[in-house]
Amino acid sequence: MLQLAVLRNDTAKVKERLAVKNFKEPELVDQIIALDDERRKLSFQFDDTKAKVNATSKEIGGLMAKGQKEEAEAKKADVETFKKTLAPIEQQLASTEQQLTELLLRLPNLPSELVPPGKTPEENVEVRSGGSKPELPAGAVPHWDLAKRYDLIDFELGNKLTGAGFPVYKGNGAKLQRALIQYFLDYNAAAGYIEHQVPHLVNEASAYGTGQLPDKEGQMYHATVDNFYLIPTSEVPLTNIYRDVILKDTDLPVRLTAYTPCFRREAGSYGAHVRGLNRLHQFDKVEIVQLVHPARSYEVLDEMVAHVEKLVQSLGLPYRILRLCGGDMSFASALTYDFEVWSAAQEKWLEVSSVSNFESYQTNRMKARFKEDGKTQLLHSLNGSSLALPRILAALLENNQDGNGIKLPPVLHRYFGSEMI
Structure with missing residues (x-):
């Protein structure tokens, strides 16, 4: 959530940055400022009236002590009048604050000055790339055929058990998933990230904290019995660990990592572009x-x-890094870099990671703060995929196939227990 001070102090700049993100309701900024003016006015009236109640009540005590009962009774009538005017002001103030919060939640984060203009993924900017696209042997096939040939993944069984987009990994497919997860966690831990095991369901406050609500209700699975949400990524529980927490500046930076299953309803339409592991x-x-x-x-x-980038390089996959344009960024991000790897059999780039800076957008919602030199400030939050498995697995299977099987990158040999499938 954007801070009111940011909107008030540089309104024109705020509107200009929202335009980069292709935000369609710039008039909300003016509505918010006008509503905040009303809130300030009501807050002053409430505090002023409350002060009159307190001052007059103190006068009554003094008059009673002096035996001036008649004057005291007159002052009591004044207090009752003040209290009668106080209640509607308090109600109106609460209503105005609620409206203000609801409008603020509709504003996305402001994009960084580094964000390129644009509305579509085609307008994202390639920052750099690495690796070489492999030359596949004759008869090479996409990963969904390889999964069937080597009995790694059963898409039909997942459809039977749950529905489309819920594959069943088995045998060496399940083993390779486990190997990748363990390797990724070890790699992150070696860089100073502290591993956590977190819940796979979160409450409404957590979903609001990281910006999944109210923007993405239709994209999340909702357990209506207890009003929990299945996590779209472990970013949600991990970041919310510090909701309503004030850290010391000496506690920074906080580095966290976790493996979880992720659940997303918006898996997309049917067709070749979403076959197999491409979208789940x-x-x-x-x-x-x-x-x-x-x-x-x-x-x-x-x-x-x-x-x-080093993690992707260690897997031997051709990759490129894109700086997302304003129209392709998430609601809460200030700047995002996407990683894509080359899927050789499909001859297409597959997104496998997004790394984003949210600045204070999430931490303002969560009231995640730190204290420095006696002053309390909002933290900045960042997250990234390190890595998302389905498309990594798809690229590993396709790019490393030969007539004898699938060669695995050396970093996975000790985790998988073999050099090949």
Whole structure:
């Protein structure tokens, strides 16, 4: 959630940055400021009236002590009059504050000055790339055929058990999933990220804290019995660990990592572009999260991008890094870099990671703060996929197939227990 001070202090700049994100309701900024003016006016009236009640009550005590009962009774009548005017002011103030919060929640985060203009993924900017696209042997097939040939994944069984987008990994397919998860966690831990096991369902406050609500209700699975939400990523529980917490500046930076299954309803339409592992309702992912001093957040963003880049490089996959344009960014992000790997049999790029700086957008919602020199400030939050498994697995299977099987990258040999499938 954007801070009111930001909107008031540079309204024109706020509208200009929202336009980069293709936000369609710039008039909300003026409505919010007008509503905040009303809130300030009501707050002054409430405090002024309350002060009159307190001052007059003190006068009554003094008059009673002097035996001036008649004057005291007159003052009591004044107090009752003040109290009668206080109640409607308090109600109106509460209503205005609620409206203000609801409008603020509709504003996305402001994009960084580094965000390129644009409305579609085609307008994202390639920052750099690495690796070489492999030349596949004759008869090479996409990963869904390889999964069937080597009995790694059963898509039909997942459809029977749950529905489309819920594959069943088995045998070496399940083993490779486990190997990747363990490797990713070990890699993150070696870089100073503290591993956590977190709940796979969160409450409404947590979903609001990281910006999933109210923007993405239709994209999340909702357990209506207890009003819990299945997590779209471990970013949600990890970041919310510090909701309503005030850290010391010496506690920073906070580095967290976790493996969880992830659940997303918006898996997409049917067709070749979503076949196999390309888009799922349930998938596995290892996430990294940092909470940092605001002065360091963009330096930390670069560090996190470099961290994920080395991880992708270690798997031997051709990749490219994209800086997302305004129209392709998430609601809560200030700057996002996407990682894509080359899927050789499909001859297409597959997104496998997003690394984002949210600045104070999430931490303002969560009231996640730190104290420095006696002053309390909002933290900056960042997160990234390190990595999302389905498309990594798809690219590993396709790019490393030969006539004898599928060669695995050396970093996975000890985790998988073999060099090949």
